[in-house]
Amino acid sequence: MPELASPERVETLSDQVYAELRKAVLAGAFVPGQRMTIRGLAAEMKVSATPAREALNRLVAEGGLEYGPGKTVRVPAITAAKLDEIYLVRVPLEGTAAELGAARLGSRGIAKLEAFVERHAAALDRGDFRASLRENQGFHFTLYGAAERPLLMQVVEAMWLRIGPMMHLLYPTFEANRSGLRNHLAAIEAVRAGDGAALRRIVEKDLLEGRATMLRALAGQAPGNLGDAA
Amino acid sequence: MPELASPERVETLSDQVYAELRKAVLAGAFVPGQRMTIRGLAAEMKVSATPAREALNRLVAEGGLEYGPGKTVRVPAITAAKLDEIYLVRVPLEGTAAELGAARLGSRGIAKLEAFVERHAAALDRGDFRASLRENQGFHFTLYGAAERPLLMQVVEAMWLRIGPMMHLLYPTFEANRSGLRNHLAAIEAVRAGDGAALRRIVEKDLLEGRATMLRALAGQAPGNLGDAA
């Protein structure tokens, strides 16, 4: 037996299209209201309609995309109510994930968190917004991932997927990002101190500040909202 | 214009198969470890492979089914760790949903809850286990649904979907169901009193008692577990 590599797990075309699409949504690559077509996606990814359709439907089932009028698929529009609801779920779950994760992060894990904070700061310094989002995301997911609770993680990721398209709202607000950075530093301190309750409070604060920033941006610059509110 | 009926919302075959399958999983109609094939489902529902495959994949994306070795689809197996994780999510979210729902239930809503409790009791009295599960589910979903938070509801439903296949574990334990009934009565009292905090505590108690019952049943009668733990 020359190779021990995974005997299962064949990456199907559907999986690849889905993964690509998901990554794009998570990174905020699409603007809310944007319509996506099966054949359009298929052509772009050089596959037939079947895998494209499947990837689209899978993402809709997960909540990253939604059905518009008829059966067109589009990037969900933003409303304050939806944003509130997302945080209604995020706050308790990510608080829990952080607490559980902190207990399992070794010094190795803490070092990874510090590296994320460092790159996050650097990205902000050079004004690279996309990179700062990526590092922010990496920090959170590393912390939560240490909890090794796949279901919890899956639900949290589903929430981030919905937040993705809202990210473009934050482009102008670098101060909020700076504040997030400070929260991350405080979180690392709490992890070091082994103070789970404090960590939860800090994570909640971090999330709620982000929520406030988004709500402000939403109220400010989106009187004519993109996409339908349905 | 002779008819004002919904001009959108065409129920596709995929939707129908999906809805049917989802209902079955939620009702605990499948035993964990059971394998399902695309063509088998297609034949049973008298459709071609395409809608069957789509329904299956949609349910997998939602977490109600899972991929086994290769790419076979099966009903997820039960482990204590998974059960714990489900409740890690359920407890805070359903507590929140209950609190929000209670504030919006009118006397009309309270009457509906009472009706569920009454039918629940009747089902237990005549030993109709399936009906008792249905009434229990109806009680919870009515309470949560009043909150009118579709996203919160969606996440909660996804959790119930995973619990569905475990329901058969509870067949013998009618006492636990009786206890659940008492919790529901207490919940109605808390709703009447407008005491959200108390309601949350009662809901949490209800859930954790159910969790304990399931863990006990799992430890007792499943040394040789069905399906793979993967």
Added chain:
DNA sequence: CAGTGTTGTCTGTTATAACAAACACCATTG
């Protein structure tokens, strides 16, 4: 009798074609 190779069936995957509905555009008509 044990082992091995072959074959047939069943699996999911993917591309494709036929279909109906929705939509937009454009020409024709009032």
Added chain:
DNA sequence: CAATGGTGTTTGTTATAACAGACAACACTG
């Protein structure tokens, strides 16, 4: 010039066929 009709294109939906891999059974061979 405005309204209306038709037409062609694009949409998602579904069935189907071709395909490759997995698996089991069975027969053949040692």
